[in-house]
Amino acid sequence: MTRFRGILLGTLGIVLLGVLWEGYKAIGPSNGVVLNGLTVLPRTNDLAMPHLATMFTRLFEPVTSAAGSPALWSAVTQAAGFSLSVAAVGWLIGVVVGMLLAVLMQRFRTAESALLPWVVLSQTVPLIALAPLVAGIGSQVRFGEARWQDWMSVALIASYLAFFPVSVGALRGLESPDREHVELMRTYAVGWWKTLLTLRLPASIPYLLPALRLAAANAVIGTVVAEVSIGLRGGVGRMMIEYASAASGDPGKPWAPIFGAVVIGLLAAALVAAIGLALRKYRRGEVPA
Amino acid sequence: MSNAVTVSAASKIFPLARGKRVVALEAIDLTVAPGEFVSLIGPSGCGKSTLLRLIADLDQPTAGRIEVFGKSAKQARIDQDYGIAFQQAGLLPWRTVTGNIELPLELHGIGKRARRARAAELLALVGLSDFADRYPDQLSGGMQQRVAIARSLAESPELLLMDEPFGALDEMTRERMQNELVRLCAETGAAVVFVTHSIPEAVFLSDRVVVMSPRPGRILEIVPVGLGSAGNRDDGLREASGFFAAVKAVREALHGVPAEEVRADSAAGVPSGAPGAEVLYASEAPAPRGLETR
Ligand SMILES: Nc1ncnc2c1ncn2[C@@H]1O[C@H](COP(=O)(O)OP(=O)(O)O)[C@@H](O)[C@H]1O
Ligand SMILES: [Mg+2]
Numbered sequence: 001m002t003r004f005r006g007i008l009l010g011t012l013g014i015v016l017l018g019v020l021w022e023g024y025k026a027i028g029p030s031n032g033v034v035l036n037g038l039t040v041l042p043r044t045n046d047l048a049m050p051h052l053a054t055m056f057t058r059l060f061e062p063v064t065s066a067a068g069s070p071a072l073w074s075a076v077t078q079a080a081g082f083s084l085s086v087a088a089v090g091w092l093i094g095v096v097v098g099m100l101l102a103v104l105m106q107r108f109r110t111a112e113s114a115l116l117p118w119v120v121l122s123q124t125v126p127l128i129a130l131a132p133l134v135a136g137i138g139s140q141v142r143f144g145e146a147r148w149q150d151w152m153s154v155a156l157i158a159s160y161l162a163f164f165p166v167s168v169g170a171l172r173g174l175e176s177p178d179r180e181h182v183e184l185m186r187t188y189a190v191g192w193w194k195t196l197l198t199l200r201l202p203a204s205i206p207y208l209l210p211a212l213r214l215a216a217a218n219a220v221i222g223t224v225v226a227e228v229s230i231g232l233r234g235g236v237g238r239m240m241i242e243y244a245s246a247a248s249g250d251p252g253k254p255w256a257p258i259f260g261a262v263v264i265g266l267l268a269a270a271l272v273a274a275i276g277l278a279l280r281k282y283r284r285g286e287v288p289a
Numbered sequence: 290m291s292n293a294v295t296v297s298a299a300s301k302i303f304p305l306a307r308g309k310r311v312v313a314l315e316a317i318d319l320t321v322a323p324g325e326f327v328s329l330i331g332p333s334g335c336g337k338s339t340l341l342r343l344i345a346d347l348d349q350p351t352a353g354r355i356e357v358f359g360k361s362a363k364q365a366r367i368d369q370d371y372g373i374a375f376q377q378a379g380l381l382p383w384r385t386v387t388g389n390i391e392l393p394l395e396l397h398g399i400g401k402r403a404r405r406a407r408a409a410e411l412l413a414l415v416g417l418s419d420f421a422d423r424y425p426d427q428l429s430g431g432m433q434q435r436v437a438i439a440r441s442l443a444e445s446p447e448l449l450l451m452d453e454p455f456g457a458l459d460e461m462t463r464e465r466m467q468n469e470l471v472r473l474c475a476e477t478g479a480a481v482v483f484v485t486h487s488i489p490e491a492v493f494l495s496d497r498v499v500v501m502s503p504r505p506g507r508i509l510e511i512v513p514v515g516l517g518s519a520g521n522r523d524d525g526l527r528e529a530s531g532f533f534a535a536v537k538a539v540r541e542a543l544h545g546v547p548a549e550e551v552r553a554d555s556a557a558g559v560p561s562g563a564p565g566a567e568v569l570y571a572s573e574a575p576a577p578r579g580l581e582t583r
Binding site: 178181184189198282 | 367371
């Protein structure tokens with residue numbers, strides 16, 4: 001019942017967004033609303049705001065006029081798949097690192113006071129500054145025959161954004177068991193490790209799931225932005241830049257990789273939702289949100 | 290054979306902020322024989338829970354010694370010589386009833402089949418066989434508490450420590466649980482240290498009732514109840530004259546009321562229909578009746 005309502009409301013939101021777009025395009029002035037030389041409302045001509053139908057039909061036309069060019073949707077799908085897999089690697093690294101940090105901080109009080117400020121501070125470094133740095137350092141790295149690849153830099157940056165919510169959420173979760181439960185484990189004379197496995201980790205799951213969702217969103221954003229600033233080919237980030245230059249003659253085209261990015265985000269969220277479903281027995285104490 | 294519990298000259302002082310301190314327990318001497326049921330009773334804040342926690346090695350005494358089956362409390366905890374149950378059932382919400390009862394067995398490396406068999410046995414003992422696969426949030430408070438008691442019995446401990454395990458239950462459930470506990474003790478032969486607020490509960494269950502007073506926490510008196518072996522107790526006992534005599538004795542010890550005062554008092558205060566209903570006054574509440582008349 002609630003799931004049905006959720007789907008209904010979600011669909012309604014998308015429809016509303018489409019109606020707003022087309023509605024403003026229909027009634028707004030084609031050169032936008034300009035006050036004192038400042039554009040306060042966007043232009044509505046077909047170049048700046050193409051019809052939804054234009055964006056949609058463009059997906060089924062070839063990428064370029066060159067012979068044998070694939071349909072735009074298949075090119076975008078391929079790019080989105082690439083970006084998603086890079087984001088997934090970044091997410092996984094971020095989750096592992098975030099969990100390890102949280103466990104370390106839970107285990108040692110001093111580690112918490114020593115690490116937590118740095119964890120928080122790490123997120124204030126702007127991504128744009130970080131990307132070339134990582135790529136630069138990465139290019140010096142060699143594992144025997146294997147070379148550091150640009151996609152690794154992108155995944156690393158994605159993980160840098162993903163680990164933060166995980167470490168903070170997991171730390172709260174690991175520290176969530178009641179004193180009674182912790183003392184019960186003490187009466188069983190089991191050590192820290194078994195207490196972690198049987199009590200703290202299961203108890204942390206309701207805190208961990210929202211953190212994983214945030215981490216997934218961060219990993220996707222990190223991937224797309226890092227693709228742009230490192231110049232990694234193959235993903236939707238780079239595709240957005242390439243297609244934007246085509247906008248003057250082909251206004252529907254730049255929207256395709258944007259849709260691709262949205263779909264990646266939805267897939268990532270669905271993936272985390274599936275994890276939540278698999279772990280539902282650990283969420284019994286949770287109050288329905 | 291050594292005592293189940295020996296507390297000698299134990300005291301516990303909690304330091305507070307700005308150099309203040311609470312003397313939670315002072316010079317406590319107490320022994321509990323194997324198989325004996327001993328209740329701790331007294332107004333809240335008199336150190337009942339603290340004493341239980343010292344025996345369980347969840348806290349250490351500031352002075353004095355605690356022995357459990359002739360060993361240090363710590364060694365007894367490591368050897369799993371006791372089972373424990375608190376006021377809150379404290380079940381893990383992500384484990385089924387069976388999973389919760391199996392928890393200590395699992396942690397101590399008992400094989401899966403042996404665990405299952407033991408859990409089934411205990412579930413039958415507490416009358417919850419039909420609920421083996423439920424989760425705690427699908428059970429009533431009384432059922433959860435029964436699961437917690439089954440869990441505390443999982444490794445057949447010779448000593449049970451219980452801190453107001455029935456405190457959060459309604460009166461009817463409470464009496465039924467008391468009857469069940471008496472039966473369980475008769476079947477397992479375990480010694481019990483039982484913390485309670487209720488005089489009739491203490492009297493009904495115990496061989497001896499330890500009456501305590503607050504600030505500093507001390508033992509005022511130890512009242513032998515002697516209502517016969519656990520196996521013979523049933524609801525009839527709640528109306529026997531020996532029961533009322535013991536209730537009176539515990540109450541006198543608690544309130545320090547002269548015998549004449551109490552006689553009138555207890556006739557009015559303990560209706561036979563709901564003996565468990567009489568609960569001690571918290572120390573923060575208005576002074577109990579007896580005090581002004583002293
Ligand atoms: N961890 C603690 N820190 C400070 N004071 C405590 C602590 N535990 C108990 N106390 C104090 O010790 C006294 C006895 O507490 P407790 O044993 O819980 O009493 P009871 O169980 O009889 O109600 C109380 O005054 C309480 O405030
Ligand atoms: Mg208490």
